[in-house]
Amino acid sequence: MSARAAITVPALKRHTATVIMAHGLGDSGAGWVWLAENFRRRDKFEEVAFIFPNAPSIPITINLGMRMPGWYDITDFGTINRTEDEQGILRSRDTFQSIIKEEMDKGIPANRIVLGGFSQGGAMSLFTGITAPQKLGGIFGLSCYLLLANKIREMIPEGNPTKETPIFMGHGDADPVVKHDWGQSTAHKLKEWGYKVDFQTYDGMPHSACPEEIDQLEKYLNERIPALGDKAQETL
Numbered sequence: 001m002s003a004r005a006a007i008t009v010p011a012l013k014r015h016t017a018t019v020i021m022a023h024g025l026g027d028s029g030a031g032w033v034w035l036a037e038n039f040r041r042r043d044k045f046e047e048v049a050f051i052f053p054n055a056p057s058i059p060i061t062i063n064l065g066m067r068m069p070g071w072y073d074i075t076d077f078g079t080i081n082r083t084e085d086e087q088g089i090l091r092s093r094d095t096f097q098s099i100i101k102e103e104m105d106k107g108i109p110a111n112r113i114v115l116g117g118f119s120q121g122g123a124m125s126l127f128t129g130i131t132a133p134q135k136l137g138g139i140f141g142l143s144c145y146l147l148l149a150n151k152i153r154e155m156i157p158e159g160n161p162t163k164e165t166p167i168f169m170g171h172g173d174a175d176p177v178v179k180h181d182w183g184q185s186t187a188h189k190l191k192e193w194g195y196k197v198d199f200q201t202y203d204g205m206p207h208s209a210c211p212e213e214i215d216q217l218e219k220y221l222n223e224r225i226p227a228l229g230d231k232a233q234e235t236l
Helices: 029-041 086-105 120-130 180-192 211-224 229-235
Strands: 004-009 017-022 048-054 057-060 066-069 113-118 138-142 167-172 197-202
Touching: 004 029, 017 029, 017 086, 017 120, 029 048, 029 211, 048 086, 086 113, 086 120, 113 120, 113 211, 120 138, 120 167, 120 180, 138 211, 167 180, 167 211, 180 197, 197 211
Parallel strands: 017 048, 017 113, 113 138, 138 167, 167 197
Antiparallel strands: 004 048, 057 066
């Protein structure tokens, strides 16, 4: 599966880290470029390149088979244990993993790469991050849930590279699309498996983002990929 060309917001200074941000169902990479622009306006993350991939247009069963940008098909959205499009999920994982590899080939170490997303994109980021063959710098999922929960542990590479990578999750308690309980149960399950998860709830927030969530995401990114400054030349 090939995604349409991603939108990249380049680093303003020496490129020492990368954030990959995946959009939700029916959206596009352009729908989240505002996140990088928000940081740029405030002179944040000047050493970071932001990549906003575009999902391919695929038929979505719950939308009567209409084609729209999606990382995988959704056949039933009634419960977290619905029938899942495993083939589509694995294809999208390969897409994200190829983006990670491209960044590593540019000289960005895996521990300076953060993978995250919203809704479907967040679900894919959790799945891709947990099953990644390298230790990533960070993984975040906004308003999302765990994919292939009954199989994912079998897909984790030997040594569990991202086991110690802190995960940030944010979810509104008024989300009518991806239930807050789904996000909460995902965080609980990951914690049971030994992952470090910071799960934040936002009162009254529907299936969207809010300033408080973005502030906490900024704090998380600052912790995971701090500016290297003068150390950049000797580190990379």
